[in-house]
Amino acid sequence: MNSIVSVMMLASVLVPTKGWYAPNEPINVLVKPPAGEVALVLTDFTNRQLSGDKPIMVGEEKTIDLKTMLPEGMPGGTYLLYAVPAKAARKDFVGTPLVINVQEDRRQGATPGPMVVRVEPLAYVAMTSDKGPPMTIAFYYDVAPNTSANFMRLAGEGFYDGLTFHRIVPDFVLQGGDPRGDGTGGPGYMIQQEFNGRQHLEGVLSMARSGDPNEAGGAMPRCEFANSAGSQFFVCLKYDNTKQLDRRYTAFGRVVDGMETVKNIAGVPLADEVTGRPKEPPKILHAEVKPVTAKENPYAMIFEQVQGPSMLPTSRPASGGPATLDRPAP
Numbered sequence: 001m002n003s004i005v006s007v008m009m010l011a012s013v014l015v016p017t018k019g020w021y022a023p024n025e026p027i028n029v030l031v032k033p034p035a036g037e038v039a040l041v042l043t044d045f046t047n048r049q050l051s052g053d054k055p056i057m058v059g060e061e062k063t064i065d066l067k068t069m070l071p072e073g074m075p076g077g078t079y080l081l082y083a084v085p086a087k088a089a090r091k092d093f094v095g096t097p098l099v100i101n102v103q104e105d106r107r108q109g110a111t112p113g114p115m116v117v118r119v120e121p122l123a124y125v126a127m128t129s130d131k132g133p134p135m136t137i138a139f140y141y142d143v144a145p146n147t148s149a150n151f152m153r154l155a156g157e158g159f160y161d162g163l164t165f166h167r168i169v170p171d172f173v174l175q176g177g178d179p180r181g182d183g184t185g186g187p188g189y190m191i192q193q194e195f196n197g198r199q200h201l202e203g204v205l206s207m208a209r210s211g212d213p214n215e216a217g218g219a220m221p222r223c224e225f226a227n228s229a230g231s232q233f234f235v236c237l238k239y240d241n242t243k244q245l246d247r248r249y250t251a252f253g254r255v256v257d258g259m260e261t262v263k264n265i266a267g268v269p270l271a272d273e274v275t276g277r278p279k280e281p282p283k284i285l286h287a288e289v290k291p292v293t294a295k296e297n298p299y300a301m302i303f304e305q306v307q308g309p310s311m312l313p314t315s316r317p318a319s320g321g322p323a324t325l326d327r328p329a330p
Contacts, residue, residue, distance in 0.1 A: 012291070014031060014083055014098050015031075016028070016030075016119040016120075017063075020116055020117070020119075023113065027066035029063070029066055030061070031058045031062050031063070032061050033058055033059060033061070036086060037058065039057055039086060040064065040069065040081060041084050041090055042079055042081055043079065043082070044078070044079055045080065045141065045142035051069055055084075056068075057086070058083075073113070074102055078100070078145070080098070081097060083097075091294065092294050096121045096123075096292055096293060098121060099118075099120050100118075100119050101141065103116050103145075118145070121291050121292070122292040122299065123139075124136060124137060125139075125151070125152060125289055125290070127258075127284060127288075128287075128288075129265065129285060130285060131264040132260055132261030133258050134257075134261070136256050136258055137255055137256070137298075138299050138302045139252060139253040140198055140251065140252050143196035145194075147250050148252050151253070155288070159179075159231060160231075160287040161284065161285065162283065163176060163177060163179060163181070163283070163284050164178075165278070165284070166181050166182060166278075167183060167234075168265065169237075170266060171241055172238065173235060173236055174234060174262065176234075177208075177233045179231070183232070185232075186231050190227055190228050191227070191230065192226075193207075193226040193227050195226070195247050195248065195250055198251040198306075199239065199243065200239065200243060201236060201305075202237060203254050203255040203259055203262065204242075204254045204255075205234070205252055206233065206236065207234075207249060207250045208229060208232040208233060208234050208249075209221070209225060209228045211225065212226075235255060235262055237262070257298060268282055
């Protein structure tokens with residue numbers, strides 16, 4: 001468990017014994033009720049309760065094996081665990097909820113069933129710029145867990161502090177996260193794509209990558225292009241123009257508060273309208289990873305989105321070449 005997660009867990013009610021669990025071992029979580037009994041409530045990522053009418057009640061410090069709460073057979077998926085005071089509504093949970101990601105081996109011919117289980121505190125990022133109030137970013141843990149983890153790790157380690165939004169295309173996207181500031185930089189490594197069914201709606205964050213020349217004819221990007229993202233991300237501005245990016249780029253989160261700042265950044269003067277280079281690139285002052293609490297919970301809007309019509313059907317992308325958001329490999 002990294003240092004950022006460890007700090008989050010210090011004052012929490014739900015404390016996992018570690019961050020990763022093999023499928024054949026107990027998923028032990030220490031429950032530390034602040035006062036009185038708490039109910040352990042398990043939900044899926046749409047916030048639908050799975051733990052039944054009689055959730056586990058805990059009145060004193062105790063270790064619980066989450067395997068006893070997960071669906072039979074432990075199917076792959078993303079679950080949330082809340083500690084809710086007795087007789088309180090779920091929204092009034094105490095501490096920080098846990099994200100339980102049961103990952104299956106999707107390689108051809110792989111053994112069926114869970115491969116590994118990751119347990120971590122539910123978190124969000126507050127990104128401060130020089131153009132307005134902080135932007136609050138919540139993440140799609142269910143469809144882009146590795147991309148979300150990469151972004152939060154970089155944010156927590158200070159990678160984004162002082163970087164700029166180096167590319168602005170009005171009514172399309174804001175792009176940032178390049179340490180070189182010219183669209184060619186990254187963290188020194190690349191991550192695998194997690195293309196998914198989340199639409200590139202206004203405020204959605206997605207990963208920039210190298211464009212494949214074959215995409216101009218409507219083909220999907222080849223592996224070396226699809227898996228070329230690192231630290232550069234973009235924020236969508238208008239879905240009429242960004243819908244062509246659906247399933248071709250990894251949508252991994254959304255700005256749920258601070259869209260006025262997004263619009264302020266989108267409105268800065270450009271030095272070059274062709275490349276989108278701003279005259280004075282807006283700066284990211286600080287990106288902070290913060291634990292979710294009952295008082296600071298930006299996921300209500302995310303749950304509404306994943307329950308609503310923003311999940312694309314499982315069909316192939318429409319033909320026609322999309323605009324590319326290049327992040328040339330350094």
